[in-house]
Structures are given as C-alpha cells and as structure tokens.
Amino acid sequence: MAEHRSMQRGALLDAARSLLSEGGTEALTFPALAERTGLARSSVYEYFRSRGAVVEELCEVDIPVWAAEVQAAMEREATPEAKVEAYVRTQLALVGDRRHRAVVAISASELDASAREKIRAAHGELVTVVVDALDGMGHERPRLAAMLLQGVVDAAVRRIELGAAEDPQAIIDATVAMALGGVRG
Numbered sequence: 001m002a003e004h005r006s007m008q009r010g011a012l013l014d015a016a017r018s019l020l021s022e023g024g025t026e027a028l029t030f031p032a033l034a035e036r037t038g039l040a041r042s043s044v045y046e047y048f049r050s051r052g053a054v055v056e057e058l059c060e061v062d063i064p065v066w067a068a069e070v071q072a073a074m075e076r077e078a079t080p081e082a083k084v085e086a087y088v089r090t091q092l093a094l095v096g097d098r099r100h101r102a103v104v105a106i107s108a109s110e111l112d113a114s115a116r117e118k119i120r121a122a123h124g125e126l127v128t129v130v131v132d133a134l135d136g137m138g139h140e141r142p143r144l145a146a147m148l149l150q151g152v153v154d155a156a157v158r159r160i161e162l163g164a165a166e167d168p169q170a171i172i173d174a175t176v177a178m179a180l181g182g183v184r185g
Helices: 002-027 030-037 041-047 051-075 080-096 098-107 113-136 142-161 168-184
Strands: none
Touching: 002 030, 002 041, 002 051, 030 041, 051 080, 051 113, 080 113, 080 142, 080 168, 113 142, 142 168
8 A cells, every 4th residue: 555655656746747847837736736647636635735745845856866966977077177067067957857847947936935945955955065176176165156156057047948049058058167267266
C-alpha cells in the first residue's frame, strides 16, 4: 500500500512538473493534476492540501537534484575561474530541463511563507557551492559575491525563459563574461 501511495505521489509530482513547465503556475490546478494522473480530484487532496504544498515538495525533491548537477560540473574543473564558469553555464543549461523549468515557474508564484522559505534555503545551499571557488579567486567577500552572482544567473534564467530576442547561447556567454569579469573585479 505504501509503495502504491508513493507511486501515486510521484505521478502527481511528475504531472505538476509538466503543468508548470507548459503553463506556469496558473496551469497547476488540482483538476488538471487529477486529469493528468487519472486520479479523482478528492484523491489529489489526500496527497496535498494546497498548490503551495505541491510546490514545496517539488522544491524539496528537485532543487537538490539540480544543485548536485551544478556541483558535479564544478568538481570536474581544476581552477576557481573554471568552477565559477561551470556554476553559471550548468544552471543556464538546465533552463530547458523540466525540473528546472518547474522550479523557475514556482519561484515566480504566489506561495505561502513556509514554501518561500524552503525555496530560499535550497537556493542558499546552491549558492554555497560557489563560495569556495570565489574564495579561491581571492575575492574579499566570497559569500556576498556568490549571492550577487546568483542574482545575475537568475536574471539570465528569466531572460531565457521569456524567449528574449537574443539567442539563449548569447545570453549564456554574456552571463559567463559578466560573472567572470565581475568576480575578478
């Protein structure tokens, strides 16, 4: 029984990812989740009390996964500069990834304080992976630099998500140039 519940919960999270990446937070509704999974709408409420609860769980599951991908990309690099570049490039390459798209859609949405706090904490963990590289580059305030660097990355993510006039690769290259130029400062 527990395994069946776990499978249904996984199916609901998968459906939520798809809905978020297709139509943003407006698309994430309990009727749509029920339709995607073939569950009764009342069953969806057995798993999640609100859209915010769905989003919270998605963040708990997905952010660590792509944070690990970013960290793995950084670990493959030898120099602090190359690590910072990998940090930026990997996050921006993940924009097309369904899990990442879901998290981006989520972070733009109207969430309760606890969900927002969980997202902030998860993003905070992501930022800590670049602090050592910035320290290795001799940055006087690596933690602050990491937070500002993440702000630049987040702006680039939004630009790519919006389907801006620029080619995504041009946005990625400009972000890397800005990041490396800025952190060398």
